[in-house]
């Protein structure tokens with residue numbers, strides 16, 4: 001049986017972001033891409049599930065950056081058995097969640113998995129999260145903000161986090177779609193040498209797909225948050241900053 | 256007939272959550288500007304008494320055992336059915352753990368547009384514009400909301416809550432639960448409360464909060480030392496808790512706790528929307544971060560673009576040990 005994991009590359013928000021002259025997208029040339037951190041958790045959770053269930057883990061992704069291979073080879077190196085990339089006329093564009101779900105759904109249906117794991121959200125999800133969108137298209141039950149899962153008696157038992165440590169426990173019939181917030185353990189590390197070896201030995205299956213128009217909202221304009229209400233910056237050396245902070249705390253009776 | 260703005264009522268342990276009143280307040284302001292009416296959709300089991308507490312012109316009530324905890328499948332199916340029949344102008348859902356699972360499902364099932372992570376919704380030159388917070392809070396997207404029905408999932412804490420008194424007593428309209436609830440593929444939903452915590456960060460007057468910038472578990476000692484010198488407690492962003500460095504009870508934010516201390520000293524925290532949700536109402540926020548573009552500086556009163564280790568060391572020297 002099969003567990004599908006969806007891997008997406010997203011702009012690295014730790015880096016400086018620039019807005020394209022069009023004003024409707026980021027400047028894609030100035031971006032460095034990373035795998036969505038929650039997808040790393042989804043992959044880890046899938047590998048952990050498969051270690052006890054014996055399922056085959058298939059990593060799939062839409063290659064909107066032209067750089068997805070590295071992520072998929074890494075997934076293979078970590079223990080996924082197959083990797084599939086969807087290619088088409090969308091390189092360098094901002095794919096909406098709805099579009100991504102529509103591209104992925106038929107491929108997932110064909111793989112007939114019993115579980116689909118995706119990251120709980122991505123930094124560019126303007127039209128919502130992929131897990132519930134995919135679940136609606138596939139007509140399968142789902143839960144996201146999942147922090148633990150277990151396959152039992154033809155069902156998946158999941159722990160969905162609400163807040164303040166309150167969790168919801170659910171049992172979903174299979175097949176089901178899960179949006180993973182955190183795997184049971186930190187995503188495993190795989191040495192680069194192992195990834196290189198996999199690149200020589202394994203291959204990524206390629207499927208050409210076509211984008212049709214959809215109802216995703218079109219951003220009118222991207223902008224940086226206003227500077228208003230921004231912090232008063234303390235400058236100087238660390239010692240000078242520390243002096244100012246202590247002054248501030250004393251003045252407010254906090255010290 | 257007047258256009259409708261529908262709000263999904265989130266409740267937990269028998270009480271509507273704060274975000275519900277924020278959504279109703281937002282709906283009220285938009286409705287006042289265009290003559291629409293506000294409808295609260297109240298789903299659950301044994302929740303009828305909540306209907307009177309909701310400031311809305313009409314409350315649509317659907318009760319069914321499967322809706323007790325607002326579990327994703329049952330809630331999404333019921334909301335989809337209601338919206339399909341009523342086709343409101345706007346459907347406002349909270350971008351919370353419960354709401355996230357419903358908004359995207361419903362919008363996709365109905366093929367309606369969805370704007371997620373909404374932090375502002377206002378009329379500009381006659382056009383309704385939703386502002387979404389993207390890319391870890393570093394970028395805002397202004398989206399023109401068309402005139403066809405649209406789903407908007409709204410960030411908790413972004414809007415002022417509605418006054419508790421309804422303008423006029425609302426009517427309650429009871430609807431039959433959809434037939435599909437008899438054939439759900441989600442079984443056995445239940446809630447679990449967290450284990451008792453050693454420290455209640457929601458009661459602390461001063462908090463030293465650490466983020467991924469602290470780099471390693473060993474470095475937490477520095478934060479502990481500083482907290483001790485300041486009479487504060489240590490709290491953290493989510494990744495540190497996920498890594499197991501601190502217990503869940505120390506997590507501030509969307510899926511952690513909401514805190515409002517007199518002092519919130521944020522060390523190496525970027526200020527993702529999910530973190531800000533839990534601490535932006537603190538009385539004094541001071542942020543130390545190496546990245547001048549870190550969104551935490553957008554909510555901080557004072558900030559320093561600096562290496563947290565240098566600043567903590569300098570503070571410890573001055574405060575003595």
Ligand SMILES: Cc1cc2nc3c(=O)[nH]c(=O)nc-3n(C[C@H](O)[C@H](O)[C@H](O)COP(=O)(O)OP(=O)(O)OC[C@H]3O[C@@H](n4cnc5c(N)ncnc54)[C@H](O)[C@@H]3O)c2cc1C
Nearest residue numbers: 466467468492493508509510511523524525529545546563
């Ligand atoms: C459904 C959901 C719920 C969530 N709930 C929460 C929640 O409750 N609480 C929460 O915190 N997050 C939550 N998150 C995660 C959130 O989106 C962010 O990923 C998280 O807040 C980031 O934590 P961080 O700021 O510590 O790490 P990062 O974003 O990695 O930021 C680290 C920061 O440290 C700075 N830094 C690095 N080194 C130094 C140094 N030496 N000196 C000074 N600065 C340094 C960097 O410039 C950077 O800004 C949630 C996410 C989802 C999807």
Ligand SMILES: Nc1ncnc2c1ncn2[C@@H]1O[C@H](COP(=O)(O)O)[C@@H](O)[C@H]1O
Nearest residue numbers: 163164270271272273508509511512513
């Ligand atoms: N976002 C949140 N983070 C942490 N605690 C919350 C949050 N929202 C509500 N609570 C708490 O959860 C409990 C029930 O929520 P409420 O019904 O909103 O008062 C109360 O103790 C609230 O203080």
